[in-house]
Amino acid sequence: MHPEIRRIQDLLAAQGYIADRTIATAVYLSIALRKPLLIEGAAGVGKTEVAKVMARALETDLIRLQCYEGLDATTALYEWNYQKQLLHIRLSEGSDRPVAEREAEIFSEPFLLKRPLLDAITRDRAPVLLVDEIDRADEEFEAFLLEVLSDFQVSIPEIGTIAATSTPYVVLTSNRTRELGDALRRRCLYLWIDYPSFEKELEIVRRKVPDVNGHLAEQIGAVMQMIRRLRLEKTPGVAETLDWSAALIALHRDHLDREAVEETLGVLFKHQDDAAAVRVKWLDQILDGLGMLEREGRPWSQQLVAQIAERLQARR
Amino acid sequence: MEPAARGTDRRAPAGAAVDGPGVGRARHGDLAANVVGFCRLLRRRGLQVGAQEAADALRALRAVDLSDRREAYLALRAVLASGPEAQRIFDAAFWEFWGAADEQRRPSGGLDATGLSPDGHQALERVVLEWQQEDADAEGGEEVPAYSPVEVVTRKDFSTFSADELEEITAVVCAIARRVATRLSRRTRTARRGHLVDLRRTMRASLRRGGEVMEIVRRERRLTKTRVVLLCDVSGSMDLYSRFLIQFIYALQHAVGRVETFVFSTGLSRITGSLARDDIHAALDDVARHVPDWSGGTKIGRSLRRFLDEYGGKVLDGRTVVIIISDGWDTGEIDLLEAAMAELRRRAARVIWLNPLLASPGYEPICQGMRVALPFVDIFAPAHNLESLRQLERYLARR
Numbered sequence: 116m117h118p119e120i121r122r123i124q125d126l127l128a129a130q131g132y133i134a135d136r137t138i139a140t141a142v143y144l145s146i147a148l149r150k151p152l153l154i155e156g157a158a159g160v161g162k163t164e165v166a167k168v169m170a171r172a173l174e175t176d177l178i179r180l181q182c183y184e185g186l187d188a189t190t191a192l193y194e195w196n197y198q199k200q201l202l203h204i205r206l207s208e209g210s211d212r213p214v215a216e217r218e219a220e221i222f223s224e225p226f227l228l229k230r231p232l233l234d235a236i237t238r239d240r241a242p243v244l245l246v247d248e249i250d251r252a253d254e255e256f257e258a259f260l261l262e263v264l265s266d267f268q269v270s271i272p273e274i275g276t277i278a279a280t281s282t283p284y285v286v287l288t289s290n291r292t293r294e295l296g297d298a299l300r301r302r303c304l305y306l307w308i309d310y311p312s313f314e315k316e317l318e319i320v321r322r323k324v325p326d327v328n329g330h331l332a333e334q335i336g337a338v339m340q341m342i343r344r345l346r347l348e349k350t351p352g353v354a355e356t357l358d359w360s361a362a363l364i365a366l367h368r369d370h371l372d373r374e375a376v377e378e379t380l381g382v383l384f385k386h387q388d389d390a391a392a393v394r395v396k397w398l399d400q401i402l403d404g405l406g407m408l409e410r411e412g413r414p415w416s417q418q419l420v421a422q423i424a425e426r427l428q429a430r431r
Numbered sequence: 432m433e434p435a436a437r438g439t440d441r442r443a444p445a446g447a448a449v450d451g452p453g454v455g456r457a458r459h460g461d462l463a464a465n466v467v468g469f470c471r472l473l474r475r476r477g478l479q480v481g482a483q484e485a486a487d488a489l490r491a492l493r494a495v496d497l498s499d500r501r502e503a504y505l506a507l508r509a510v511l512a513s514g515p516e517a518q519r520i521f522d523a524a525f526w527e528f529w530g531a532a533d534e535q536r537r538p539s540g541g542l543d544a545t546g547l548s549p550d551g552h553q554a555l556e557r558v559v560l561e562w563q564q565e566d567a568d569a570e571g572g573e574e575v576p577a578y579s580p581v582e583v584v585t586r587k588d589f590s591t592f593s594a595d596e597l598e599e600i601t602a603v604v605c606a607i608a609r610r611v612a613t614r615l616s617r618r619t620r621t622a623r624r625g626h627l628v629d630l631r632r633t634m635r636a637s638l639r640r641g642g643e644v645m646e647i648v649r650r651e652r653r654l655t656k657t658r659v660v661l662l663c664d665v666s667g668s669m670d671l672y673s674r675f676l677i678q679f680i681y682a683l684q685h686a687v688g689r690v691e692t693f694v695f696s697t698g699l700s701r702i703t704g705s706l707a708r709d710d711i712h713a714a715l716d717d718v719a720r721h722v723p724d725w726s727g728g729t730k731i732g733r734s735l736r737r738f739l740d741e742y743g744g745k746v747l748d749g750r751t752v753v754i755i756i757s758d759g760w761d762t763g764e765i766d767l768l769e770a771a772m773a774e775l776r777r778r779a780a781r782v783i784w785l786n787p788l789l790a791s792p793g794y795e796p797i798c799q800g801m802r803v804a805l806p807f808v809d810i811f812a813p814a815h816n817l818e819s820l821r822q823l824e825r826y827l828a829r830r
Contacts, residue, residue, distance in 0.1 A: 117496040140495070140505040147494040148487065148510075155515070185652075189626050197628060197647045205643075293606060300513040301479060307515050388710070 119143050126172045132164055133311075133318050141306040142169050151264060151285035153300065156308035158290050159352015165306075166245040166286040173284065176242040180231035182252035188259045192269060194228045222273035232260075236267055236279035244283040250293045261299055311353060313340050313417040319353060324360040333415050334371040335360055337408055340420045341401050342393070344428060348386040359383045373402060400427050463489060469528050473511060476520050480511055500529075603820045607683075625651030658689045660746050660779070662738065664757030666696035666729035679756070679814075681706055681714060691746045694718070695734035701742065731761040731800055732768030739774055747778045756814065758788045761800030769803040776807040785814035785823075 116136070124139040142165060145152035154162045170177035180191055200221040207217055229237065235244040249257065263269065267279035287303065289295060311319065317336040320327055327335070339356050351359075362382040368375040377394060384390040393401075404423050408415060411423075470485040491506040504525055512521035619627060632648035661680055684690040684706045692703045705717035739747075747753075753775060761768055776782055784804065805811060813819040 116499055116502060117494075120495070120502065136501065137505055140502060141509045144491050144494060144506055144509050148490055150487070153513070187626075194626055198645075201644045201647075297479060301481075301484070303513070304509045305513045305518075306509060307518060392710075 117143065119147075123168075123172050127165075127168050130164075130168050130171065132161065132168055133315055133322070135315070138165060138306065138308065141304055142172070145169075145286070145304050146173065146284060148304070149282060149284070151287060151303045152306060153287045153289065153295075153303035154306045154308060155289045155291055157310065157350060157352060159354045160308045160310060161353060162288040162308055163245065163247055165308075166243055166288075169284065169286060170243040173241075173243065175240055175284075176238070177245060178231050178235045178242050178283070179245045179247060181247045182249050182256070184251055184253065186252045186256055188256065190230060191232045191256070191260075192230050192263075193233045193271060194230060195222070196226050196228045200226050224274065227271070227274070232263055233269055233277070235283040236263075236269065236281065237277065238281055238283075241281040242283050244285045246285065246287045248290060249287045249299075250289040250291060250295065254296065257296055257299055261296075261302065264302065310343055310350075313337065313415070313420045316340075316353065316356060320356060320360050323357050324364065326364045327360050328369055331363065331369055331371065332360070334405060335363070337405060337415060337420045337423075338371065338376075338401055340417075341404050341424045341427065342383070342397075344424055345393070345397060347384070347389045347392070349384070349389060351383050351385075355383050355385075371402075371405060373398065376401070400430070403427065462492070465529075466492070469507075469524070470511070472524050472528055473521065476524060478512065478517050478520060484511055504529075607820060607823060619650040619652050622649055622651040625649040627651060658691070658746065658748070658751045659683065660751055660753045661690060661692045662735070662753065662755045662757075663692070663694045664696065664729060664731070664755075665694045666760075683754075691742070693738060693742070695729075695731070695738075697730045697734075699734040699737045699741075729757070729761055729800075730763030731757060731759070731804075732763045732765065732771055735771035735775060736767055739771060739778070743774075743778060747775075749780055751779045752781045752783065753779045754783045754785065756785045756787070758786055759784075759801030759804060765800065765803055768800055772804045772807040781809045782807060783810040783812070784808045785812055787814050 120136070120139050120143045123142050124136070127133070127139065127142075141152060141154075144150070146169070152165075154165060156162055166179075167177055203221050203226070204217075207220075210217070227233075231244065235242055246260065249260070252260075264285060267282055268276055270276040287299075310316075313336050316339060317332055320332045320335055321329075324332075335356065339351070343350050359379060359382050362379045363371075363375060366375070366378060376398060380390045380394060384393065404427050407423050407426070408420065411419060413419060466488050467485055470480045470488065473480045487510045488507055491510045492503060495502045495506045497503055507525070508518060508521050512518040619625070619629075621629065621632070627650045629648040629650045633644060633646070636646055636648060637644040661683060663680055680692050680694075680702075684692055684703070690703070691701070692706055693699055693701050702718050706714050708714040708717065772782075786801070810823075812823050814823070
């Protein structure tokens, strides 16, 4: 393994983020090739986290641009600091300098409020620019972003063109609510983050919720694998797993049984219908599955859990 | 032989395998030639991999530990596969081209590394770009095929759809629904972080402080939510498309908050309530129970009239977009249809008519129903496959 990839993996681990090699390699390449990294995956698998860790790995700042429907270029680039301009006008009211000069003064850089995109390209030290949930912005914004990312300069009518003093490391995340344009895809390195495997999730639970005893953690991990195979409105992510583990601990549960699961369904499912469907339709099966796993008498692994889950699926 | 192969003959004998019938295996010796060959293979399988990607792939390989096959695999994948579907294609192609995983303990290392110095790699990268350029020139500007995992799906007629392809349709429908149902209003509202300055209010607020402007009141444009009314033909002549239609209306209703859905054939039924259920199967069962004459004949005029009389007052206003999905085959009275369409046009903001038959060869809107309805329609578009829906979405975006 390349030493730098190992370093990134260690850094991720130090932040409590269990990264497989796929993630570490993609992050490393994005830094080494200076290409934007596009991360896709379901909600709650830790896409945003990657950018934060990347900033820490590079010992630089993280600038975040949260996208939303209706986000437009000006909000992402710059605005004039009207208050400061007004104040300046009042202060210089008595002066006899020509109007043109005073006007030029209030439309200069000190009166400019840098929004994330402009901020990201005018730092002395290249920051990490996180463009979060790009799929929520519309296509026009995507095209605009592409332009900024390829030219790394911004033109402001009153000032002129501002060229980048440094090229930021760019991370984009998308939940795939909308298919992104091919032009943007081709400009980026691509990373797909899936729900974690049984082993990985187990490690995450153990690390983040240390009070969970070994067997409970295994049961939690196995149940998550089974639940993610169900057709739900919103499949629970890693965040939900951790909340659930914490809830079980708070209720002093040391193993999963019907009562424990029913009591805590609300933590696991954000959608009322999902909780109801699991309680009515699938809870028996899930508990069955746990029983089958216990009877196997082998150490639990992704392979074994998947086998059992498939057997349950076939029965459906 | 094709001109493409001529380039390889001349420049790099080691890469001769990159074209011709026996494609698809890496050769010993020349890493750059192999990368180019691999890129060609991916391209032939439908991935969007051009010269720039090939050059990036080489740069990526130079940046990682080449003796580690898994690392090289991950690096190439990050550069060359730009979506989950592309990754699946990539995976298959990778093992096929670079050989099976068990070869990795060869003394020479993981991929076919030739011990090139970094400089050597840099030179190769240039060469790759040149080759690819020449190939493109020689082949008359060969285009990278537009990659799209849904490409296959897009051209396929909805009447031949399988159930698991419906998810893709849902995505497009949601995009359309957003276009139809939201747009930036010209009206604004006061907002703390808006980027328009409300001068009037700013001045007014400053009067309290003796005309000193301390605070700037900002506004932003409002997001208008349009109401959508969906009128869907479920008569016998539309039978082929009913599965798609169901998906369409279900997706639309769930993507946009304010949708009223009606289905009609000889009569009219409001199914908004049934579709509101979160489980699609339960919703469909419910719909089936409430629609008495599924797949019967069509009386569009009479159905529209009933819609206007019974529901018009409640759901139609100057901002309502009405979407009618029908082939326009009306077995009822034509006058009734014409009058109803005229009234609909007057009372709604826009009338969109989607016709699944519009794209079938030879179809012209000659059937009487369609002909009288057409003058009152703002947008008349085909809706027989995914691509036609995409076009509709693009069209709506241009407004």
